[in-house]
Amino acid sequence: MSQDPSNESAEVPAATSRQRRDMAWWIVMAVAVVGMVTMWWMIRDRTGEVSYTVDDCYIHATLAKILAAHGSFGIVPGEFAAASSSLNWTLLLAVVFFFAGPAAWVPGLLATIFGFLTLERADRWMRETGANRWMRLVVGLMILAYAPLLPIASTGMEHTFHAWSLTGLLLCLLRTSRNPGASLVPLFFWALVAGGARYESLFFLPILLPWLAAGGRWKTAVTLAAGMVLPAAIFAVYSMAHGGYPLPNSLMLKGNIDKAFEIRAFRVALENQHIFVLLVLLAVSMAAKWFRPGPDGRATLWISIAVTVTLLIHLQLAQLGWFYRDEGYLIVLALVEASSLGAALAALGKGRHFLVPMTACIVLAFATLPLFWRSSRATSEIVHAAGNIRDQQLQMARVTRLLGPGARVAVNDLGAVSFFSEARVLDLYGLGDNALARAKRNRTYGADRLQSRLEETATDFVICYPSWFTPPDNLPETLIPVESWDLADNLICGSERVVFYATDRASEIRLRRALDTYRKSFLPVPESTNQMTPLSDPTVTP
Known part of the structure; x- marks a missing residue:
């Protein structure tokens, strides 16, 4: 008889939300605030007005403007157009536009705020999986630099919102697995937000649902699936009723749906060094968890597996982002997962010469160089x-x-x-x-x-x-x-x-x-x- 994963993971005490933030958190946030303020000031100095690094942000803004003013979903009042692949982002913009008017600065402000919130959820996740403050400091700065959050926020698009929603969803699922009797309302909320943030969020379901079913947690599985699928289902019904496709036009025209049965994920990973690095980090993280002594190792192995499988599905069906944005959520999640290597490195150093863990750290640092080069280029191009x-x-x-x-x-x-x-x-x-x-x-x-x-x-x-x-x-x-x-x-x-x-x-x-x-x-x-x-x-x- 298989063991319920939740029983094993319940042995691990979770950090409480009442814990005070420590110096690692404040350093990461201070660097993030300085970075964001400097970035927007430099953009303003060059352009003399609000400007973003891609034009696509104005598509969502147009849909939101029309929705707030006329109540229709399209780029022309009264006409439907399936132009948005981020339903919740468009709705959020529409709500703000309804009260504040269709100001050009709103998308950038929201993207910046959700960048900060992504760092907050990532830090909370690392706290609850036992990462020490030094590991949280390093990984927090790596998320800021390597995602990279500044270039992603500069697009004024939904990608920081997407990263925040998925980080929050997996953290909520982690808490639920440790406390099976807890209310499923927070899980439904996060699933609803993540499912409507971007369609790529649905890539998590093929691995998370079987994992939950294997542990007999059917209510959790149904709650997760219902929340994540609901936005896409509502859009599909509405779109087809108005002569559109069940999926947004952007996915129908730009996605790789027609190539779903081609084996392209590993080829794309090998062609893009920063993606290959993520797969290596996730593989090392999974190995460290598998061989880690104590209950907390294999109890969270499902997170590493889920992120890895989602990354491969993304490479198979979706695209890598114009101006580095579409895969940003995967980099955030992979780096948070890599924080589990801190415990493995600490265990590696016990009773051994200090050069052993130091060598391991140096190897891991060099392994992330493709992420550093990509980040440096992205930031310099803002x-x-x-x-x-x-x-x-x-x-x-x-x-x-x-x-x-x-x-x-x-x-x-x-x-x-x-x-x-x-x-x-x-x-x-x-x-x-x-x-x-x-x-x-x-x-x-x-x-x-x-x-x-x-x-x-x-x-x-x-x-x-x-x-x-x-x-x-x-x-x-x-x-x-x-x-x-x-x-x-x-x-x-x-x-x-x-x-x-x-x-x-x-x-x-x-x-x-x-x-x-x-x-x-x-x-x-x-x-x-x-x-x-x-x-x-x-x-x-x-």
Whole structure:
């Protein structure tokens, strides 16, 4: 008869929430606060305004703005678009926008706050698994540096929220396993938050549910599954009722769902050193727990296994993040799990020459060098990336505003244009347009389908990256090029060249007026490398 994992783990006393924070905690938080404040100040100094390191944060912000003001889920009031893969983040933004208005600084503030909260949950987790203060100090600083929390927060997106929710969920599950009679309400809350934070959270279920079932903890398993699946189920029903897919368009178009049966996880791990390092750390952690004497070793082995399996599923089905963000939650969880090596190193040093544990520490330190290099590069690119978004995406939004409320504009990089203007935006990529998303999935996307969609929506202007439209998915030949912008130092934008098009002669006149007004009203910052070149016939007059 198999032993209930919860019985073994119940022997381990848990730290209470009343424990006072020690110096290790305060040092980590002080470094985090200084780092975050410095980062946002440097971004502001470069851009002169609120700017993020990716344009995607404005997609969630647009959905939240429309939801708060009009009660509909989409990028155009009254029209549904399955454009968000983070339902809870969009809802959280909508709540804040409802009370404070759709301010551009809200996503960055929330991302920063949840970065701090991630460190808090990680520290609490390490306390309750017996890590000493020095290990918690080192791992806390490593999470801050290696996740890396600063670049992730600079995106203004949901990834710190995701890391916080999963850290809280696993900590709650750890507490539940140590106290089987405890209320399952906190577990349902964390499962609901994590399940709606990002769909990748569901990757934990294939390992956690069998583990709970093996221990006979069916109520816990049902509570966990119900909480995590509920947001996705509600969205699927709502989306299909409004003509969308059961999954968000971003997953249908960008994910690896079609490659689910290819063996790609290990290949991706070998191609990305920082991911390979995580697998090595998790393997060493599992070995240390397995051979560790006492009840606390194997009792928490399930956490290491769950994080490892989730990492492999992520590599198989999802992507590694644009600007380092999508795998951030895995790095946080893996580093927290690696804190268990502290006890193993302490045991290794007992009765042996001091060089033995020192050598082990040096080997582990060198093993994390790929994470250090990745973190250094990411941090050094923050200001540059934010400058790119300011110089290209935010300026495109300003031109769109000058076209007037209700202007019908098509873009292929949805975000700032839709958030900062009142235009009726058509997303040519398909994230914010179910019809074009379905055309891509059905392989009917192309110049003819784009032309018909522009006509169906009575679109007057197109602002896009021409490099994204290659045969057979060309842009319609009827478009009139009016002006091109070239970003010489592009790091993060989808392309260095943006072209403004009109769909007819009358629209061309309006667009030229808006561009002329823009150049007179908004002078470029000295650091901007955005070169603006009028195209077509410059002699067109009203």
